[in-house]
Amino acid sequence: MVGQYEELSCPFCDKGRIQALYIPGAISVRRSGTRSSPGKQSIHKSRDVWLIKSGCGVCGKTAKELERKLKESGMI
């Protein structure tokens, strides 16, 4: 799987460091229509994916809680 590790700061306590795997969204070309009546091509980019790999060692939040909070605050 393609991805890179990033270190994020904890959104709860701002002191802890969280290990996250970042996978950039893939770009794919989609064709609408059928073989006999081809439509236009459209470029589709899937969402970037963040996988939170660790909880916060400072405030004790779990990876799941961190992921939800980071998504809510628009950081991931």
Ligand SMILES: [Zn+2]
């Ligand atoms: Zn924390």
